[in-house]
Every structure is written in C-alpha cells, then in structure tokens.
Amino acid sequence: MRNDIKKIRKEMGIRQEDLAKLTGSTRQTIIAVENNKYNPSLELALRLAQVLKTPVERLFFLE
Amino acid sequence: MRIFLKSLQPQNMGEMETHISLTAKSYAQIFTISALSVWVIYDLIQAAIHNNSDGNILPWLILVGTFCTEDIAKRIMTKEATQDDEEYRAEQQADRPRRIILGVVVVIASAVAAVFIASALHYAFI
Numbered sequence: 001m002r003n004d005i006k007k008i009r010k011e012m013g014i015r016q017e018d019l020a021k022l023t024g025s026t027r028q029t030i031i032a033v034e035n036n037k038y039n040p041s042l043e044l045a046l047r048l049a050q051v052l053k054t055p056v057e058r059l060f061f062l063e
Numbered sequence: 064m065r066i067f068l069k070s071l072q073p074q075n076m077g078e079m080e081t082h083i084s085l086t087a088k089s090y091a092q093i094f095t096i097s098a099l100s101v102w103v104i105y106d107l108i109q110a111a112i113h114n115n116s117d118g119n120i121l122p123w124l125i126l127v128g129t130f131c132t133e134d135i136a137k138r139i140m141t142k143e144a145t146q147d148d149e150e151y152r153a154e155q156q157a158d159r160p161r162r163i164i165l166g167v168v169v170v171i172a173s174a175v176a177a178v179f180i181a182s183a184l185h186y187a188f189i
Binding site for chain 1: 141143144145147148150151
C-alpha cells in the first residue's frame with residue numbers, strides 16, 4: 001500500500017509533529033506511515049483523512 | 064535472523080490474530096518477569112537466612128537481558144521505520160552531539176548506581 005500523506009501535508013503547510021498531535025499519534029508513526037514502512041490502523045487512517053481534509057480513498061492506494 | 068524469527072510465528076495470521084497473538088505474548092512476558100522477580104527475591108531471602116553469599120546470578124541476568132533485549136529491539140525497529148525520512152534524519156544529525164553526551168552520562172550514572180546497589184545489598188545481607 002502507498003499514500004500521498006506527505007504531499008498533501010506539505011501542501012497544507014503542516015509539520016509532521018503537528019500532524020502527529022492532531023491525530024493523537026507520535027511523530028515516528030507519522031514518518032513511518034508517510035514512508036510506507038507502516039500501515040496505519042483504521043482509526044488513524046480516518047483521523048489523517050479528517051485532519052488533511054481528504055477522503056481516505058484519495059490518501060491511501062493499493063499497489 | 065529476521066527470517067528465522069518470522070518462521071517461528073504461525074503463518075497465515077490475519078490482522079486480528081496478530082493483535083491477539085501480540086496481546087497474549089505480552090501477558091506471557093508479564094508472567095515470565097514476575098516469576099523471575101520472585102526467584103530473585105527468594106534467592107536474596109535464602110542468602111540472608113543461611114547467611115551466605117552464594118547467590119544465584121542467573122535470574123538477575125535473565126531479567127536484565129529481557130529488558131535490554133526489548134529496549135534495543137524497540138530502538139532498532141523505530142530507527143528502521145524512520146530512517147528514510149530526510150527531514151527527521153537532518154534533525155537527528157544536528158542533535159547527535161547532545162545525544163552522545165547524554166548517552167555517556169546515562170551509562171556512567173547507571174554503572175555507579177549498579178555498584179552502589181550491589182555494595183549495599185552485599186553489606187545488608189552478609
């Protein structure tokens with residue numbers, strides 16, 4: 001699976017730390033998710049979609 | 064090593080089975096650590112009762128080894144998960160001298176504390 005979280009986050013001008021705080025996770029988790037090292041839980045995926053104001057299907061893609 | 068460890072896990076585990084397996088393993092770890100702690104305390108009491116210093120160092124070693132293994136494994140896996148991020152890597156590089164100094168201070172303080180505690184236990188029970 002891959003995602004566009006980094007691209008959308010940078011477009012919105014949000015730092016990794018801030019995104020981590022807003023989604024209730026840690027910076028390391030956000031880094032691992034952005035770099036496709038870790039697949040987030042459903043809850044985290046939905047929170048990311050909410051914070052980045054993007055539907056989940058546009059954030060995450062099956063390869 | 065990683066392939067060997069992975070081969071020890073049951074295959075064809077779905078997400079829920081993996082979560083259950085991890086939770087069950089943490090309960091098993093709590094049991095093991097509790098048993099080792101009881102063993103250590105029992106040994107100390109036996110040494111105090113029989114007034115000898117022929118204590119068993121094995122449970123101490125296993126306990127310390129367990130905690131060290133967990134800590135080191137967490138650090139390695141976290142580093143692997145975050146190493147490809149340029150932003151994070153640049154910040155870590157800038158912060159490296161401070162972390163090295165802090166690491167040295169922690170190691171020295173731990174060694175001093177360990178010697179102090181060992182001496183105190185030795186004089187308390189012998």
